[in-house]
Amino acid sequence: MMRNKAKIIICETFRLPPGFRAAGVAAGLKKSGRKDLALFISDLPAAIAGVFTTNQVQAAPVKLDRRRLAGGVGRAIVVNSGNANACNGPRGLCDADRMTALTAELLGLTKLQVFVCSTGRIGLPLPMDMIEPGIRQAVAALAPRGGRDAATAIMTTDTRIKHATVTFPVNGRTVTLAGCAKGSGMIEPKMGTMLAFLLTDANVDRPSLQTCLAAAADDSFNRVSVDGDRSTNDTVLMLANGAAGHALLRPGHADWPVFDAAVRQLTLNLALKMARDGEGATKLVTVRVCGARNDAEADLAARAVANSLLVKTSWVGDYPNWGRIMDALGYSPAKVVEERVDIGYDGLPAVRGGVRAGTELARLKRIQRQKAFTLAINLNLGPGAAVVYTCDCTEEYVRINYAE
Amino acid sequence: MMRNKAKIIICETFRLPPGFRAAGVAAGLKKSGRKDLALFISDLPAAIAGVFTTNQVQAAPVKLDRRRLAGGVGRAIVVNSGNANACNGPRGLCDADRMTALTAELLGLTKLQVFVCSTGRIGLPLPMDMIEPGIRQAVAALAPRGGRDAATAIMTTDTRIKHATVTFPVNGRTVTLAGCAKGSGMIEPKMGTMLAFLLTDANVDRPSLQTCLAAAADDSFNRVSVDGDRSTNDTVLMLANGAAGHALLRPGHADWPVFDAAVRQLTLNLALKMARDGEGATKLVTVRVCGARNDAEADLAARAVANSLLVKTSWVGDYPNWGRIMDALGYSPAKVVEERVDIGYDGLPAVRGGVRAGTELARLKRIQRQKAFTLAINLNLGPGAAVVYTCDCTEEYVRINYAE
Numbered sequence: 043m044m045r046n047k048a049k050i051i052i053c054e055t056f057r058l059p060p061g062f063r064a065a066g067v068a069a070g071l072k073k074s075g076r077k078d079l080a081l082f083i084s085d086l087p088a089a090i091a092g093v094f095t096t097n098q099v100q101a102a103p104v105k106l107d108r109r110r111l112a113g114g115v116g117r118a119i120v121v122n123s124g125n126a127n128a129c130n131g132p133r134g135l136c137d138a139d140r141m142t143a144l145t146a147e148l149l150g151l152t153k154l155q156v157f158v159c160s161t162g163r164i165g166l167p168l169p170m171d172m173i174e175p176g177i178r179q180a181v182a183a184l185a186p187r188g189g190r191d192a193a194t195a196i197m198t199t200d201t202r203i204k205h206a207t208v209t210f211p212v213n214g215r216t217v218t219l220a221g222c223a224k225g226s227g228m229i230e231p232k233m234g235t236m237l238a239f240l241l242t243d244a245n246v247d248r249p250s251l252q253t254c255l256a257a258a259a260d261d262s263f264n265r266v267s268v269d270g271d272r273s274t275n276d277t278v279l280m281l282a283n284g285a286a287g288h289a290l291l292r293p294g295h296a297d298w299p300v301f302d303a304a305v306r307q308l309t310l311n312l313a314l315k316m317a318r319d320g321e322g323a324t325k326l327v328t329v330r331v332c333g334a335r336n337d338a339e340a341d342l343a344a345r346a347v348a349n350s351l352l353v354k355t356s357w358v359g360d361y362p363n364w365g366r367i368m369d370a371l372g373y374s375p376a377k378v379v380e381e382r383v384d385i386g387y388d389g390l391p392a393v394r395g396g397v398r399a400g401t402e403l404a405r406l407k408r409i410q411r412q413k414a415f416t417l418a419i420n421l422n423l424g425p426g427a428a429v430v431y432t433c434d435c436t437e438e439y440v441r442i443n444y445a446e
Numbered sequence: 447m448m449r450n451k452a453k454i455i456i457c458e459t460f461r462l463p464p465g466f467r468a469a470g471v472a473a474g475l476k477k478s479g480r481k482d483l484a485l486f487i488s489d490l491p492a493a494i495a496g497v498f499t500t501n502q503v504q505a506a507p508v509k510l511d512r513r514r515l516a517g518g519v520g521r522a523i524v525v526n527s528g529n530a531n532a533c534n535g536p537r538g539l540c541d542a543d544r545m546t547a548l549t550a551e552l553l554g555l556t557k558l559q560v561f562v563c564s565t566g567r568i569g570l571p572l573p574m575d576m577i578e579p580g581i582r583q584a585v586a587a588l589a590p591r592g593g594r595d596a597a598t599a600i601m602t603t604d605t606r607i608k609h610a611t612v613t614f615p616v617n618g619r620t621v622t623l624a625g626c627a628k629g630s631g632m633i634e635p636k637m638g639t640m641l642a643f644l645l646t647d648a649n650v651d652r653p654s655l656q657t658c659l660a661a662a663a664d665d666s667f668n669r670v671s672v673d674g675d676r677s678t679n680d681t682v683l684m685l686a687n688g689a690a691g692h693a694l695l696r697p698g699h700a701d702w703p704v705f706d707a708a709v710r711q712l713t714l715n716l717a718l719k720m721a722r723d724g725e726g727a728t729k730l731v732t733v734r735v736c737g738a739r740n741d742a743e744a745d746l747a748a749r750a751v752a753n754s755l756l757v758k759t760s761w762v763g764d765y766p767n768w769g770r771i772m773d774a775l776g777y778s779p780a781k782v783v784e785e786r787v788d789i790g791y792d793g794l795p796a797v798r799g800g801v802r803a804g805t806e807l808a809r810l811k812r813i814q815r816q817k818a819f820t821l822a823i824n825l826n827l828g829p830g831a832a833v834v835y836t837c838d839c840t841e842e843y844v845r846i847n848y849a850e
Binding site for chain 2 (some may be wrong): 096097098099100125126128130131153163164165166267273274290297351352355356357359361364365366368369371372373377378379380381383394395397398436437439440441443445
């Protein structure tokens with residue numbers, strides 16, 4: 043594992059792999075006039091994998107993509123921000139289909155090879171009179187260096203662009219995996235929409251790609267705050283176009299572990315950027331729970347803490363209000379025995395056996411004042427462990443979310 | 447039922463029934479110097495009933511009271527605000543016990559007849575050097591008209607005192623039932639502590655009193671926002687001292703329905719005051735769900751909406767962001783079929799069959815601008831119904847909760 047990690051190089055740009063082009067343009071959906079329509083294309087047919095929201099209410103593009111994913115081959119992804127195209131009934135499905143059909147027509151593809159994502163307000167019909175010219179404009183702007191524009195166009199309330207590129211060797215050749223993402227409201231997938239697009243020139247077996255992406259998403263995007271509930275639009279899509287020309291990657295191939303590790307590294311990188319850039323957030327907080335009866339209960343306990351509004355607001359200040367953490371653990375569905383709970387802040391004990399550990403308050407305050415810190419919670423009941431990445435909840439969060 | 451209601455008179459004061467005295471004093475636990483210690487006493491042995499938090503982490507006074515409740519007889523309740531006496535280990539239990547023992551000693555009772563509640567910060571030992579003189583002071587101040595002082599002393603972040611008194615006839619005599627309460631943080635019992643004390647001179651069978659109180663609490667306090675999870679300290683206690691001198695009330699007595707209705711009316715009155723006075727809240731929102739597959743699912747759906755931070759923040763402004771309600775319904779554990787959902791704002795349709803109903807935006811905005819409004823959600827899947835009372839989440843809420 044150390045050997046594999048050493049081979050993977052990560053950089054904080056969005057460098058499209060060979061055989062990919064992208065574009066980001068302003069179609070007019072955002073009142074601000076910012077870029078709001080992105081297009082990604084692989085010049086070769088690519089294996090495609092996808093992970094979608096589990097919400098019972100699903101946006102039209104999600105419904106469409108899920109169906110098309112069965113085909114297993116993708117060429118292009120068209121994305122708009124500023125409108126979620128959710129809860130728009132049959133018209134929503136028509137509009138999503140039309141976005142893919144127009145993209146296909148302009149690029150000489152079939153629409154079944156084109157995938158579509160939307161993010162923004164729910165319940166307003168897509169303004170197709172803006173979307174259509176936007177798609178034409180995006181097709182004209184496609185370029186191998188268009189990644190940054192595309193990554194900008196998918197942003198909504200994000201304050202920072204989120205992208206990264208990893209390179210790693212397969213069969214002695216250097217392969218590239220680049221990704222970009224947009225964050226969600228309070229960085230809880232249930233609350234706002236998260237989108238991520240991963241592009242690689244690796245040559246990957248389609249079912250293996252899907253398995254690999256799903257597992258990596260579980261350990262990254264699905265670890266970002268709260269409860270795993272998702273918005274109507276959450277989508278992660280990955281294209282592998284094989285331009286690197288090596289033998290087909292699948293479990294059993296000597297370099298599969300490197301590929302798998304690269305995907306995990308990139309998805310975690312993007313997920314942490316989402317957590318750090320939660321709406322109004324000033325702090326990245328990692329909540330680690332161990333000692334639960336099992337992993338599922340560790341997860342429930344960690345999410346109860348990460349999801350508690352009283353806990354999240356307490357992090358804005360510097361007072362380490364661990365009583366609220368005890369309270370959240372106590373009402374979580376996980377088994378908790380008060381007298382066994384230990385809580386540490388970046389290694390400093392705050393609670394031991396359910397009561398104050400006696401660490402000097404000033405030292406705990408110094409930790410909570412940091413831009414990032416880790417809460418380590420040990421339930422001392424069993425082998426279960428889980429981690430959730432989250433952030434504080436500030437007044438700015440509220441302001442962002444009641445504005446029309 | 448109409449006949450019974452007509453007999454019950456409610457007034458917005460806290461008039462102690464015959465045979466009760468109360469006091470509220472400043473013991474010094476609140477830095478502000480405000481009243482923080484309350485005492486209620488019945489001059490006669492009273493039947494006692496109680497409902498407590500279901501949190502796995504329970505404050506010392508909760509542990510003590512639960513045990514004592516089995517005795518069935520209560521004479522006094524001593525309450526402090528400013529410190530929760532939770533997560534204090536064996537010392538916490540000792541201190542809680544000492545509070546009851548000292549109260550008993552001063553009043554000539556046995557400590558098993560004295561109940562105790564605390565509310566405030568978790569994890570700090572009780573300052574017994576302030577509590578003990580406070581109790582002496584409260585005993586000296588006990589008076590038949592001390593209700594208002596007591597109701598003031600139990601407040602924490604409450605901005606308004608919460609109390610009411612109902613009177614109703616039993617066997618032709620007028621009986622009084624008076625109650626006071628303190629609200630919880632964001633009016634979600636899981637997030638802050640709620641306490642309520644109900645005092646009556648009715649003569650009530652003890653087991654019937656417990657059943658009646660538990661059912662009334664379920665339909666009132668447990669309907670206030672969110673998820674029914676509770677803080678470490680939530681407690682509702684009721685004393686019935688029989689001073690009215692009528693025949694024992696229990697189901698089967700002709701006036702039992704009047705008594706039961708009076709208890710329900712008072713608990714709902716206090717619960718709505720909590721919802722309206724949630725920390726930083728500006729609006730009382732009633733979320734009614736019908737058409738769920740069953741009542742339990744209606745409850746889950748209503749709580750998902752009432753508990754969604756994105757929904758709660760959207761209520762601060764006037765834009766009726768029903769898309770966020772659809773999203774919350776979609777990720778709730780209740781079965782939801784997007785195409786069947788109807789949502790109304792005070793009777794005006796906003797969503798029909800999962801899509802915009804076409805009501806003019808300005809009319810919906812006018813409703814959301816009100817101090818109180820009702821969301822009526824019909825899932826159109828079955829007979830299940832539920833209601834939750836909640837409030838908006840403002841910047842003020844965040845400010846209150848990160849202050850040390």
